[in-house]
Amino acid sequence: MKHFFNPLRKSIWIVSALCLFTVACQDNWDEHYSTDYSIVPGSTLATHLMKGSFGEDADLFIEILQNTYMTNSGEILPYSYFDFLNDDQFLTVWLPKASTITDEEKALFTKKNKTYLENQNVATRFILNHIARFSHPVGATKSESFYMLSKKRYLSETDKIDDVPYVGDSYNIACNNGILHILDGRIVYRQNIYEFLTTNEDYKEVLGDFIDKYTREEVDIEKSVEKDIDDFGRTTYSDSVMIKRNILLDRYGYIEREDSNYVMVIPTPEVWKEKYDSIKKFFEYGFVFGDTSDVSKAGADSLQYFWGQQALMTDMFFNMNIQRGETDSVTSTRFNERDRRKSKIAYNTYYNPYSSEGLFSKNIIHTEKCSNGLVYVANDWPFVDSLTFRVPIKIEGEQSTRHYVDKVATTFEQVFRNTSRFTVSEERVLYIAGVGGAYNWYVDFDIKNNLKGKYRFYAVIVPDISSGLPNIIHPVVTYNRQTIYKPMDGRRERAFENDVNKVDTLFLGEVEIPNCDYRTESSRLQLRIQSKVSSSNARFYSPIMRLDFLLLEPVLE
Structure with missing residues (x-):
C-alpha cells in the first residue's frame, strides 16, 4: 500500500527515498544482525503484529490502530494508523503492554468514529509516542536518544527505553518495512513545558489559555518546498510544512x-491568582491614551491583564543550555548582559539556586518532569517585585x-571623559543652555513605561567644572498636561542646587502617578527641568547644565 494523503505526499516520497538505502541493504541483515534479529521476510509491521504471537498486547494495539485515523488541516483522512504500519515507509515500533492502558483510556483509544480532536489526541499521545521514523535497533552497549513521531525524545539503553524494559530478548524483530520491539510496559507521553501550561486544568485558567491564544501556525520556510511566486510577489509552496509559533513566548523562550x-x-494556581490580584492596580491604564485617543474601559482592562500577566512571567523561564551569569547562579531568559552592566543590579539572576534558600529549592512542593525540562511548583511567590517588574526607570x-x-x-550630546573624581553613565551627558545666553531656560522630558503608583524622581547632574558654580533648578511633573507635582516653599517655587564637588544625585520629590503607560506609544508623563538662574543671582549659579540621567524609583510598599 503506497497511498498517503495529498498534502504530505511529496514529503513522504522524500522520506521513502531516503529509506531506500536501508531497504537495499536487506540482503545483508542476516549476516549483520544474525544474533539479534528474528527476520520476518515479506511481512509488514502491521501484518506481523496480526500474525505474531504477541497476545493481547498486539490485539489491543491493532484495534487502536484500526480505529484511529490520520488528520490534516482540520480534516479526518481515510487512512488509519494500521494502514500507516502497512505502508512502505521504514519505521521502528515499540509495542506497549496492554495492561498499562486504563479502562477509561481503552474506551477512548478503541472508540470508532472518533472526532477530529480525539483522533489527533490518541495519535499524538499514544500511537506516535511508540513509533519512530527509520531503523533503530536496540540492545547495543551504548545509550542513544530517539525522536518518536510524537516529536518526543526518549533515551534508549541496553535493555530499556525511558526506563521501560523490553520483554526478554523480544526486540529487533525485523519486518520488511521496519523493526519491532516488545515492551514490558508503556512509554508515557511526557508533555513539554508549553503543553503543561496550556493543557493542565489548574494552570489553563490562570495562565495557559492566555499564552495559548497567541499561538499561530506558520510555514517553515527552510523545510517547505518552494513552487512559484504569485502575482503579489509572495512565495507559494508545493509542499508546505507548518509549524506552531507563539508570538508572546518569543520574549521568554521556546x-x-x-x-x-x-x-x-511557577507558584500554585492559587498563589498566582492572589499575586495577580495584588499587582493589577499598577497596570490600570485609565481611559485616555495620549492626547486624542479615547479607549473603552474594556480596552484598558485588556491592556491591564496583558501586561499584568507578563509582569508575573518575567523570570519564570530559564534556558539551561544558555547560561550567561556568574558561577553558582542562573539567569532567566529575560537576562540582558548590557542592561546588567549599565544598572549594576542583578536583575534576572539567581544565586545558588539549588541551596535550601535558592530559587529551585525554597518552597518547592512539586517537580514536574517534562520532555524539554523541569517545572518547579512553589507554594509561595518565588520572585521579588523590585527585581522583576517594579524596577527603576532610567533615562539617559x-x-x-x-x-x-x-x-x-x-541641547546636544556631549562626550564626558570619566576621571577618578567624576564618573558619568555611558561617558555621555546632555548639555543644556539657554538660547542666546538666556538664563531662564526649561526642557520637558518625556517619561515612558511608568506604572501607576508612587515614584521618587531624581536628576543626576555633572558639575560645571569650568565655572565651578552649581546649578539651580525647579522641577514640574505633569500628567496628560495636568500638573501633578510642583514643589513649593510657601508661596515660592522650591529650587534645588547640586554639589559641585561630585556628580550629584538630586532628589526632586515623590509623585503619585494616576495611571499606567507601560509599553504605550505616546507618553502622558513629563518632567520639566527649569533653570532658576536670574540676573540677580547669575554670579552664584551656572546657566549651563550637564545632565547625566533622570531616574524614577517606584516607592515599594
Whole structure:
C-alpha cells in the first residue's frame, strides 16, 4: 500500500527515498544482525503484529490502530494508523503492554468514529509516542536518544527505553518495512513545558489559555518546498510544512520545542491568582491614551491583564543550555548582559539556586518532569517585585525625548571623559543652555513605561567644572498636561542646587502617578527641568547644565 494523503505526499516520497538505502541493504541483515534479529521476510509491521504471537498486547494495539485515523488541516483522512504500519515507509515500533492502558483510556483509544480532536489526541499521545521514523535497533552497549513521531525524545539503553524494559530478548524483530520491539510496559507521553501550561486544568485558567491564544501556525520556510511566486510577489509552496509559533513566548523562550532544556518556576494556581490580584492596580491604564485617543474601559482592562500577566512571567523561564551569569547562579531568559552592566543590579539572576534558600529549592512542593525540562511548583511567590517588574526607570540625558517651547533652550550630546573624581553613565551627558545666553531656560522630558503608583524622581547632574558654580533648578511633573507635582516653599517655587564637588544625585520629590503607560506609544508623563538662574543671582549659579540621567524609583510598599 503506497497511498498517503495529498498534502504530505511529496514529503513522504522524500522520506521513502531516503529509506531506500536501508531497504537495499536487506540482503545483508542476516549476516549483520544474525544474533539479534528474528527476520520476518515479506511481512509488514502491521501484518506481523496480526500474525505474531504477541497476545493481547498486539490485539489491543491493532484495534487502536484500526480505529484511529490520520488528520490534516482540520480534516479526518481515510487512512488509519494500521494502514500507516502497512505502508512502505521504514519505521521502528515499540509495542506497549496492554495492561498499562486504563479502562477509561481503552474506551477512548478503541472508540470508532472518533472526532477530529480525539483522533489527533490518541495519535499524538499514544500511537506516535511508540513509533519512530527509520531503523533503530536496540540492545547495543551504548545509550542513544530517539525522536518518536510524537516529536518526543526518549533515551534508549541496553535493555530499556525511558526506563521501560523490553520483554526478554523480544526486540529487533525485523519486518520488511521496519523493526519491532516488545515492551514490558508503556512509554508515557511526557508533555513539554508549553503543553503543561496550556493543557493542565489548574494552570489553563490562570495562565495557559492566555499564552495559548497567541499561538499561530506558520510555514517553515527552510523545510517547505518552494513552487512559484504569485502575482503579489509572495512565495507559494508545493509542499508546505507548518509549524506552531507563539508570538508572546518569543520574549521568554521556546518552551514548545523538544530540542531544548528549560526550567520553569511557577507558584500554585492559587498563589498566582492572589499575586495577580495584588499587582493589577499598577497596570490600570485609565481611559485616555495620549492626547486624542479615547479607549473603552474594556480596552484598558485588556491592556491591564496583558501586561499584568507578563509582569508575573518575567523570570519564570530559564534556558539551561544558555547560561550567561556568574558561577553558582542562573539567569532567566529575560537576562540582558548590557542592561546588567549599565544598572549594576542583578536583575534576572539567581544565586545558588539549588541551596535550601535558592530559587529551585525554597518552597518547592512539586517537580514536574517534562520532555524539554523541569517545572518547579512553589507554594509561595518565588520572585521579588523590585527585581522583576517594579524596577527603576532610567533615562539617559543624551538619549531622552525632550521638547522646548519658543527655542528657549539648546541641547546636544556631549562626550564626558570619566576621571577618578567624576564618573558619568555611558561617558555621555546632555548639555543644556539657554538660547542666546538666556538664563531662564526649561526642557520637558518625556517619561515612558511608568506604572501607576508612587515614584521618587531624581536628576543626576555633572558639575560645571569650568565655572565651578552649581546649578539651580525647579522641577514640574505633569500628567496628560495636568500638573501633578510642583514643589513649593510657601508661596515660592522650591529650587534645588547640586554639589559641585561630585556628580550629584538630586532628589526632586515623590509623585503619585494616576495611571499606567507601560509599553504605550505616546507618553502622558513629563518632567520639566527649569533653570532658576536670574540676573540677580547669575554670579552664584551656572546657566549651563550637564545632565547625566533622570531616574524614577517606584516607592515599594
